[in-house]
Amino acid sequence: MTTAADRQRVYARIAERFPEFVEGVCDLARVPTISARREAETEGATATRRALERFGVPARIVPVPGGPSLVVGEVGEDPRRPTLILYNHYDVQPVDPLDEWTHDPFTPVVESGQLFGRGIADTKGNLVAQALAQATIREVLGALPLNLRFMAEGEEEVGSPHLGAFARRHPGLFRADGACVEAGSHALDGHPQLFMGNKGILYVELRARTASVDQHSSLAAVIPNPAWRLLAALRTIRDDRGRITIPGFHDGMARPTPDALAYLARNPFDPIVYRRVYGAKAVLGGRRRLDRLKAYCYSPTCNIDGIVSGYVGEGSKTINPAWAAVKLDFRLLPGQRPARILARLRSHLRRGGFGDLEVIPRSAFEPGATPVSAPIGQAAIAACQEVYGRAPGVFPWAPGSSTTGYYTSRGTPVVKLPGVAYVGSRVHAPNEHIRLDDARRAIQLAAAMMLRFPEFRPPRRSRR
């Protein structure tokens, strides 16, 4: 057991070693690992192993059949101590629209206390932060009070299509006393945000085709237009208030627990901040902060990620296009299953007379969450309290999706500690960046979690 004074020495040393974090993350962020295009996979895995080994974590590159490799780094193998998984991914989202970036996305730049580059917030920065945290503990205190298992995969941003099968063949890798699955965030004022899991996601593409080639638009009088056809189908999926109208969609969906609501009521975060952060013209959920927070956490969504048909260039072109396509994502709450939602979407379209539409599932993540009352949640709150001097804002789960379900489904409790990002990090969008002050705290917090987690004596996990 460490003393508070020991831990303060660790936090102070992290502040001194902070330049090593910047150096490490820049090295990693220069590799353009866009998984949607399967770019730089080998280079990405190698750079990730290098990032771990730079901080004394022995790491190996584990092939994942059909997909990019998993990088696994392990420190400590003492069976009397708890084991904490630190899950991240080394792949990133596409960078377009490129002309909206003020810096090259793969040439990291520090400017006004911010570090810009694709993937730095989501989530290369967190991997380097955790690596530096454990190295500093070992430097200052000589040893870690727990075992760590770093896991970094290369296809999270496309829904980890190959990791599910891999996890079924190697379930032990996904079982531990706890897992930090990617990371939480910071509010604009630096207040830490702790998430107890993730929403799930089903990502599908719908395509309508009404002809084999585009035609002169005058023929719209007799040849159906595919975009109108697609729109007619879309309006049966979601109403104008955003409520999803697929029968059975909400079956089994988690409802707020009193405990989760009590934490939410004390959570100062207000989604109204997105007016400032993203220039949002409106913020949904209601006039009260808590209603907006509840919408943020408890509204499943059907979002249009992209839609395209016909001529989208400059000027005008008069055509009746041959086809139209939309990319949709459904964010799901615990209790909802992507495979079941997909089946219901298909039968709903068929029954509504839209059997001609092609439904192409693109990716899915199960939702997954752990109650905040669990030891891992209480340890995370204690760690935040120590580093930030205040309790974190606690969310029942993050609005985004990740591999969380791979852990929770194997009995591993999960948490997303406040990481290097903040709500203005423009994750998945142009000009992704982090604030260096947030990052410094996130590294200290990662160390605090490593030091405090064993105190909360999680019950020994059952070996299944």
Place this chain on the structure above:
Amino acid sequence: MTTAADRQRVYARIAERFPEFVEGVCDLARVPTISARREAETEGATATRRALERFGVPARIVPVPGGPSLVVGEVGEDPRRPTLILYNHYDVQPVDPLDEWTHDPFTPVVESGQLFGRGIADTKGNLVAQALAQATIREVLGALPLNLRFMAEGEEEVGSPHLGAFARRHPGLFRADGACVEAGSHALDGHPQLFMGNKGILYVELRARTASVDQHSSLAAVIPNPAWRLLAALRTIRDDRGRITIPGFHDGMARPTPDALAYLARNPFDPIVYRRVYGAKAVLGGRRRLDRLKAYCYSPTCNIDGIVSGYVGEGSKTINPAWAAVKLDFRLLPGQRPARILARLRSHLRRGGFGDLEVIPRSAFEPGATPVSAPIGQAAIAACQEVYGRAPGVFPWAPGSSTTGYYTSRGTPVVKLPGVAYVGSRVHAPNEHIRLDDARRAIQLAAAMMLRFPEFRPPRRSRR
């Protein structure tokens, strides 16, 4: 007055001179005059003048303030003879999607009796056809029985935004005893199609913006999605049966006259052919041929020419986009005015709570048509009968749009003679082409119209 035997000599000579048509149109079609991008305007005007002068038509390039020049060629100035305007345009539609072309769009190629290239069907081929027709009449018969005024502009495909003001300053150029405005077409079996005018068009772009930048798609729970916003507006404009639901949209719209319907009933064309031509999965209008023909001619449309929002590349990207845009064209019947429809669209959106949408008018053409009972219609029918040995299919107007209103509004009767194209010409689409057999007939028909039009003694037009 010519004799039938004289005219047959002209038609025979046209068949001999046909290679000059191919050569002339290839020369013109090599110039990439895409008006949506204002490309090759000067080169296009020069090549057009060259195409006319090649056939002995003295031509001049007339500047149009703000736009590409008008090319005017005149033959004959005898005030006792009728004057016929031959209107065409030397600009073309954009060529994308380029990968669907089997030949380079601006390298004309003859293959299996077909001539491929952007703009050859619409409408560079018709200009060259008419030029060769008058040259052959003069060669065989020594003189023309009427005056001709060739007019070729360079921005028809974007709605001739500068020609309206030009026409108001030079109304005399647009007044004559008749005008052949571009051309009609051929059915698959080669049957000639005669149109007595054009539908009008209003082309607008609608844009929704809900934020200043794209966001992670999990934020769709609290930030409205612009594509859903746009779709909500679109569903108030048109119902699922294709009927436009803007109040007042149909006010003043022409209804079928008994005369027009009688011609339509005898017109063998069946839009069902588009199943074969464009691979259309369905053809609208009803189970009877005449119902489909009536839909083709008398249904105003609201067509989606293009729609775009968010990520439309390969794979998946999870974003809530910042904006969405749709390009719409409304095809209008005589009696409907683009400016009035635009005003009604704007107020409809505003009243429906969609005042946040940006409405950008892109282009417009007034509808315009002449009754088939008029001398120009009867002359065209007689000319078709002579060249094709059968009556043409007569349509009250073409489903497409052009500058027709510039002529009809100045008292000039209009007609669209069957031209070089056929219903499979893929006008505005990849692999635009004509069949050489159709083209040969179209040249003969142009000559027949020049020779027969004076017989029908149109009443002297009033000089206004």
